[in-house]
Amino acid sequence: MRVLVIEDETKVGCFIKRALEEESYAVDLCEDGAKGLEMALATNYDLLVVDLMLPSMSGLDILKNVRRERIQTPILILSAQSQIDQRVKGLDAGADDYLTKPFAIDELLARVRALLRRGATESPGILQVDDLILNPATREVARGGQRIELTLKEYALLEYLMRHTGRVLTRPMISEHVWNQDFDTFTNVIDVYVNYLRNKIDRGRTKKLIHTIRGSGYMLKAD
Amino acid sequence: MRVLVIEDETKVGCFIKRALEEESYAVDLCEDGAKGLEMALATNYDLLVVDLMLPSMSGLDILKNVRRERIQTPILILSAQSQIDQRVKGLDAGADDYLTKPFAIDELLARVRALLRRGATESPGILQVDDLILNPATREVARGGQRIELTLKEYALLEYLMRHTGRVLTRPMISEHVWNQDFDTFTNVIDVYVNYLRNKIDRGRTKKLIHTIRGSGYMLKAD
DNA sequence: GAGTGCCTATGCGTGTCCTCGTCATTGAAG
DNA sequence: CTTCAATGACGAGGACACGCATAGGCACTC
Known part of the structure; x- marks a missing residue:
């Protein structure tokens, strides 16, 4: 399971990466919006974790671009408390789930699992x-x-x-x-x-x- | 099924060659534009995979030359994210499909299969x-x-x-x-x-x- | 500093690919 | 029909790449 994390706060990004790796995911981390989009289009990821506030290109734009290319990869959005309206826009634009920062890492992991399970072909879980x-x-x-x-x-x-x-x-x-x-x-x-x-x-x-x-x-x- | 790959980045080229060979294609690899065109005209390939950015002759020019010779071989273009306008030109000039670099190898293989299938007489798959x-x-x-x-x-x-x-x-x-x-x-x-x-x-x-x-x-x- | 996990490096056996030589078959000429 | 040359069939065997196994180095943890 390969995951792309697009998150500009280095500390948060590394934390997430680490946590996911400990769950045995192969993780790429990108701190720039435009570059993140490029990577998302370039590789066949199983999941994207995208922050909304990003340099050079917003998470929302990444989302839209990815969906425009008809890529079905599940996307989990990270948003600050103050961006509730954007979050709604995100779900409308094709995000599969969202998480408000700051969040508990366990919760992120749980949601990631849920999204990947859902993505699988009517997965039996086991x-x-x-x-x-x-x-x-x-x-x-x-x-x-x-x-x-x-x-x-x-x-x-x-x-x-x-x-x-x-x-x-x-x-x-x-x-x-x-x-x-x-x-x-x-x-x-x-x-x-x-x-x-x-x-x-x-x-x-x-x-x-x-x-x-x-x-x-x-x-x-x-x- | 014989495939010509024209790609100047040695590492990428070798990676593609290997992947195709493991799918049982006969693969030639060329790192130079002009030489690549020469090979494309000389041999009756089943498919061409062409990078846009190349030394001595661009992928676009190769494309145009091949089509000018009325060669119908399906062509798959590889382009960097920044060359979207060129990609459009490529499709206009007779390319059959394109892929953005860097790309997922699965996706390349899938598109190669699709192009070769299309070329066959309305192939039934089996x-x-x-x-x-x-x-x-x-x-x-x-x-x-x-x-x-x-x-x-x-x-x-x-x-x-x-x-x-x-x-x-x-x-x-x-x-x-x-x-x-x-x-x-x-x-x-x-x-x-x-x-x-x-x-x-x-x-x-x-x-x-x-x-x-x-x-x-x-x-x-x-x- | 012992332990663990990840990766690199290397030697070895084996299967794949190819070469070579000989034998069988074919078709044409006498 | 026989002879002969050309062509293809096929077995034996060798070079090499591929994949396996294993040892060892490095980073990180406790």
């Missing part, structure tokens, strides 16, 4: 492939009833694989949704993390779920 | 010859309901054969669409790969689909 179960709400993973501990990155990768079961996922596709813009194309990090996952999920089991499609990428599948 | 079925979306192949595993090259060759069922395909035609510019004319690689395909598709079946047209080339056909 992802399952064969006897492998992933619960996005609690970020708990288990196979055959046995709990599996994953690091943040491992979890993010597995969630992405499970949300696209049965489809071949190329490395560029994976890097785009599991890593942020700092990703270096010319390394084998993805392979390494797939290997980590294999050790925790497939190692020692007869039925392998993670498959390599040589020359293409990887696929999660029951058979 | 290719079928007798009981042989090929699904370009998942790159799955089956004959008589039985799944067949193919390597990237084998798949690329079969897809080309199936997209031109009933037509005699000469070796030059095949090499031009299935291999890239590194292809060595003086070998029998094509024969070898046709043989690989025969083993996986026709071997052991009464009804052969791959036919040799002596002195000309090969043909895929039900009878």
